[in-house]
Amino acid sequence: MQEGAAHSALSESLRLAQFQALDRAMAMAAFAVDGTLCHANTNYLQLLGLTQEQAQGRSHRSFCTPALLDSNRYEAIWSRLCAGHAYSDVVERLRSDGSSCWLDTTYSPVLDAQGQVIQILKVATDITERRAREQAQQEHLRRLSLVANASDTAVIISDSASRIVHVNGGFIRMFGWQPEEATGRAPIDLLAPHLPQEFSDLYHAELRAGRPVEREEIVVGKNGQRYWAKVISNSILDTDGQWRYTVSMLTDITRSKMHEALQHRVLEAMARERPLTEVLEMVCREVERIAPEVTASILEVDDQGLLHPLASPSLPQTYSALLDGLAMGPSAGSCGTAAWRNAPVLVDDIAQDPLWQDYKHLVLPLGYHACWSTPIRNSQGKPIGTFAFYYREPRTSASSEFHQQLVNACTHLCALALEREHDRARIRQLAFYDGLTGMPNRSLLQAKADLAINLAARNDEQLAVLFIDLDRFKQVNDSLGHQAGDELLRNVATRLQQTLRASDIAGRLSGDEFVAVLPRCDAEHVTNTIERFQEQLAMPMLIADTSLTISTSIGIAMFPVDGRDMDTLLHRADMAMYQAKSKGRSGFSFFSSEMNRLAQERLALENALRKALQAQELHLHYQPQIDLATGRLYGVEALARWTHAEFGDISPARFIPLAEECGLIADLGRWALNQACQQLAQWRAQGLEVPAVSVNLSPTSFHNLDLPRMIVDTLDRNALVPQDLTLELTESILLDTNPCTMQTIEEVHARGVRLSMDDFGTGYSSLSYLRRLPVSELKLDRSFVADLEYDEAARALSSAILGIGKSLYLTVVAEGVETPTQNQMLREQGYPVAQGYLFSRPLPPEELERWLAERQVSA
Numbered sequence: 001m002q003e004g005a006a007h008s009a010l011s012e013s014l015r016l017a018q019f020q021a022l023d024r025a026m027a028m029a030a031f032a033v034d035g036t037l038c039h040a041n042t043n044y045l046q047l048l049g050l051t052q053e054q055a056q057g058r059s060h061r062s063f064c065t066p067a068l069l070d071s072n073r074y075e076a077i078w079s080r081l082c083a084g085h086a087y088s089d090v091v092e093r094l095r096s097d098g099s100s101c102w103l104d105t106t107y108s109p110v111l112d113a114q115g116q117v118i119q120i121l122k123v124a125t126d127i128t129e130r131r132a133r134e135q136a137q138q139e140h141l142r143r144l145s146l147v148a149n150a151s152d153t154a155v156i157i158s159d160s161a162s163r164i165v166h167v168n169g170g171f172i173r174m175f176g177w178q179p180e181e182a183t184g185r186a187p188i189d190l191l192a193p194h195l196p197q198e199f200s201d202l203y204h205a206e207l208r209a210g211r212p213v214e215r216e217e218i219v220v221g222k223n224g225q226r227y228w229a230k231v232i233s234n235s236i237l238d239t240d241g242q243w244r245y246t247v248s249m250l251t252d253i254t255r256s257k258m259h260e261a262l263q264h265r266v267l268e269a270m271a272r273e274r275p276l277t278e279v280l281e282m283v284c285r286e287v288e289r290i291a292p293e294v295t296a297s298i299l300e301v302d303d304q305g306l307l308h309p310l311a312s313p314s315l316p317q318t319y320s321a322l323l324d325g326l327a328m329g330p331s332a333g334s335c336g337t338a339a340w341r342n343a344p345v346l347v348d349d350i351a352q353d354p355l356w357q358d359y360k361h362l363v364l365p366l367g368y369h370a371c372w373s374t375p376i377r378n379s380q381g382k383p384i385g386t387f388a389f390y391y392r393e394p395r396t397s398a399s400s401e402f403h404q405q406l407v408n409a410c411t412h413l414c415a416l417a418l419e420r421e422h423d424r425a426r427i428r429q430l431a432f433y434d435g436l437t438g439m440p441n442r443s444l445l446q447a448k449a450d451l452a453i454n455l456a457a458r459n460d461e462q463l464a465v466l467f468i469d470l471d472r473f474k475q476v477n478d479s480l481g482h483q484a485g486d487e488l489l490r491n492v493a494t495r496l497q498q499t500l501r502a503s504d505i506a507g508r509l510s511g512d513e514f515v516a517v518l519p520r521c522d523a524e525h526v527t528n529t530i531e532r533f534q535e536q537l538a539m540p541m542l543i544a545d546t547s548l549t550i551s552t553s554i555g556i557a558m559f560p561v562d563g564r565d566m567d568t569l570l571h572r573a574d575m576a577m578y579q580a581k582s583k584g585r586s587g588f589s590f591f592s593s594e595m596n597r598l599a600q601e602r603l604a605l606e607n608a609l610r611k612a613l614q615a616q617e618l619h620l621h622y623q624p625q626i627d628l629a630t631g632r633l634y635g636v637e638a639l640a641r642w643t644h645a646e647f648g649d650i651s652p653a654r655f656i657p658l659a660e661e662c663g664l665i666a667d668l669g670r671w672a673l674n675q676a677c678q679q680l681a682q683w684r685a686q687g688l689e690v691p692a693v694s695v696n697l698s699p700t701s702f703h704n705l706d707l708p709r710m711i712v713d714t715l716d717r718n719a720l721v722p723q724d725l726t727l728e729l730t731e732s733i734l735l736d737t738n739p740c741t742m743q744t745i746e747e748v749h750a751r752g753v754r755l756s757m758d759d760f761g762t763g764y765s766s767l768s769y770l771r772r773l774p775v776s777e778l779k780l781d782r783s784f785v786a787d788l789e790y791d792e793a794a795r796a797l798s799s800a801i802l803g804i805g806k807s808l809y810l811t812v813v814a815e816g817v818e819t820p821t822q823n824q825m826l827r828e829q830g831y832p833v834a835q836g837y838l839f840s841r842p843l844p845p846e847e848l849e850r851w852l853a854e855r856q857v858s859a
């Protein structure tokens with residue numbers, strides 16, 4: 001019994017110790033069955049922020065949240081406790097300051113000896129902080145899951161047995177599988193069943209080893225929709241390093257992959273300058289590799305709206321050939337209609353669709369039932385081609401998105417390739433063809449001629465090079481304007497091309513110069529060809545409301561006799577052309593060695609003249625003009641002379657035209673003017689009575705609007721007045737269409753300088769022109785004077801010219817008077833002034849001085 005009491009005392013002290021330990025560690029409180037707080041330990045009071053006094057008499061309900069109290073849960077829990085059932089839960093309670101805390105709580109009913117519940121004991125642990133942490137984590141996870149679901153990347157979590165355990169929203173959207181359909185299935189079986197088992201084995205081996213796997217694969221969705229996906233798989237290992245899960249992310253890279261696969265190859269081919277058809281066939285083949293269910297075809301649409309096959313490597317050649325030249329239109333199959341509408345055309349049933357009514361018999365036998373065509377547009381949005389898919393099987397809606405992406409990528413590339421081809425053609429056109437006439441330009445002409453000459457040399461054949469220059473083209477240009485000139489050139493080009501054989505080569509060199517190369521041809525054929533061309537040209541052309549006929553001067557050089565290369569032949573044909581022109585317009589001339597010699601001489605003379613002008617090696621002679629009524633000196637004409645150290649005396653009849661041709665005539669005119677004025681001033685200074693000096697000026701000198709000022713300066717410098725100077729113009733000035741010419745003439749006249757019309761009666765004398773020119777003097781051409789004695793007509797004409805002069809109040813000077821009879825006759829006709837060898841030849845200044853002195857003595 002003592003032992004029992006001792007044992008009982010021991011267990012009581014043990015219980016007390018346990019209770020004290022519990023009391024120290026936990027928050028504890030005891031409630032009466034009506035819920036009144038009977039006891040609360042220090043932990044409990046601290047937890048709820050209460051003092052012992054404040055806790056006294058508080059009801060259990062006062063610690064509960066309104067939400068709990070408002071529900072009937074509270075009553076149910078408390079009733080069960082009062083019925084003797086313990087209850088554990090994580091609960092939210094209110095502290096004395098109103099804040100809430102979370103408690104992991106156990107409520108235990110305390111029974112009396114009769115088994116009646118007398119108190120409810122509550123033991124609680126404060127888990128407020130842990131709970132806050134968990135909630136934050138949950139929120140974090142919720143957000144992560146929102147992000148994962150919102151992303152377009154498909155996320156798959158599979159376990160170590162390769163069974164899907166989770167998929168995100170992106171997966172559902174991309175592949176169409178619901179989570180419950182995908183869960184438990186192997187990702188590779190589900191999305192890429194076409195991949196071989198070895199791939200699967202390798203893939204899992206990598207993951208098992210903890211290595212990430214990154215690949216680009218074609219994957220398939222629930223409805224057969226295909227994607228190019230970038231797949232990144234990462235294994236999740238447990239703490240023992242064991243493979244637990246795989247997280248795979250699949251991103252749709254179809255568009256970029258298509259662009260990359262197509263673009264890479266196509267652009268590379270383009271960069272390597274591969275022909276257009278090769279590039280486009282590559283596009284078709286690549287498309288058919290990516291989407292084997294389609295047959296691709298590319299057509300070009302030309303400026304006239306006609307279709308031409310460019311690439312369709314999998315369609316029979318015979319079918320493509322039948323499409324060549326078909327016109328686009330409102331019901332011209334898929335392609336012709338797509339080009340016509342400038343919009344995609346989808347025909348799902350070729351047999352029934354009215355767009356294919358006229359063409360279905362061509363394509364149905366090939367097994368194609370549907371055709372989807374999209375226009376290829378240039379940068380201005382104009383259709384320049386079509387890109388089509390032909391289908392043997394009906395199109396599915398699943399494949400159309402994929403095909404649309406392919407179409408987008410391909411039309412873009414095709415447009416690039418086609419536009420580039422057009423640009424290249426345009427550059428070729430600009431580089432090798434004359435923009436005005438469309439004829440080969442100098443470069444292409446040279447290349448074609450070289451080939452023709454090589455062939456002629458190999459076959460021992462003759463070949464002709466024709467240098468064609470239009471006569472008086474400048475006149476048309478100046479009088480009717482440049483547009484009319486351009487039209488004339490186009491017209492001539494057309495007529496030339498119409499005259500030539502297909503094997504002949506024609507081109508435009510520049511301005512009004514054309515060249516023709518006639519292979520396999522002798523002199524007779526050349527002559528016939530030229531005659532036909534000139535007949536063509538003889539037909540008037542209506543340009544700028546004016547009916548024009550144009551003639552040409554043509555020079556011909558023959559291979560091999562006149563040269564063995566194009567440069568030589570062209571140069572010699574050019575020389576022959578000048579020969580033709582000098583013989584009179586509208587003619588032609590074959591090159592000859594004599595012509596070559598003359599040309600060489602001419603070149604040497606041209607260089608010598610240039611130097612002579614610079615070195616002041618030219619000089620002037622002066623021929624007196626006599627007043628027939630008084631016998632006194634009327635004036636002197638200054639005439640240029642050139643004595644070359646090697647070539648001797650060179651006639652002005654030779655070097656003046658040369659100076660005209662090589663652009664030296666204006667310099668020569670300036671020099672003569674200056675020289676003549678200086679001489680006149682010098683004579684005046686010497687006391688010699690020389691009333692005036694005449695200087696010959698070419699029409700070219702009058703192109704210079706500065707000429708009047710320059711004349712006045714020269715006169716001023718030499719203390720002369722304008723009346724001391726006469727400028728002799730030739731009748732060719734009447735043909736000069738330079739807009740400055742008339743203005744300069746008017747200004748020279750306005751400054752008081754006299755103008756004389758030289759060689760009158762020989763050229764294009766037009767009285768109406770003469771009336772408009774402010775000339776003071778006419779010079780009867782010496783040919784009339786020469787014939788005076790023997791030719792009635794010459795006499796009549798010289799008399800008529802004198803009459804014209806008188807009626808216009810002009811002084812008429814008779815030139816080339818050589819005999820006393822001529823002199824007498826002119827006097828009788830009433831000529832006031834004469835000039836000629838009878839009186840004196842043109843003389844150097846000092847000889848003229850002597851001549852003057854002698855005349856004074858004899859007079």
Ligand SMILES: Nc1nc2c(ncn2[C@@H]2O[C@H](COP(=O)(O)O[C@H]3[C@@H](O)[C@H](n4cnc5c(=O)[nH]c(N)nc54)O[C@@H]3COP(=O)(O)O)[C@@H](O)[C@H]2O)c(=O)[nH]1
Binds near residue numbers: 623639669758815838
């Ligand atoms: N623009 C320039 N033209 C010039 C200049 N100097 C001369 N010329 C022109 O060259 C042509 C040839 O001139 P040239 O050989 O000097 O002949 C002149 C006279 O010598 C010649 N003449 C004079 N009297 C007679 C004669 O009785 N019989 C005969 N057979 N010939 C004679 O006539 C020429 C003068 O002619 P024109 O000028 O028409 O009055 C000639 O066209 C010159 O104009 C120059 O500096 N600039």
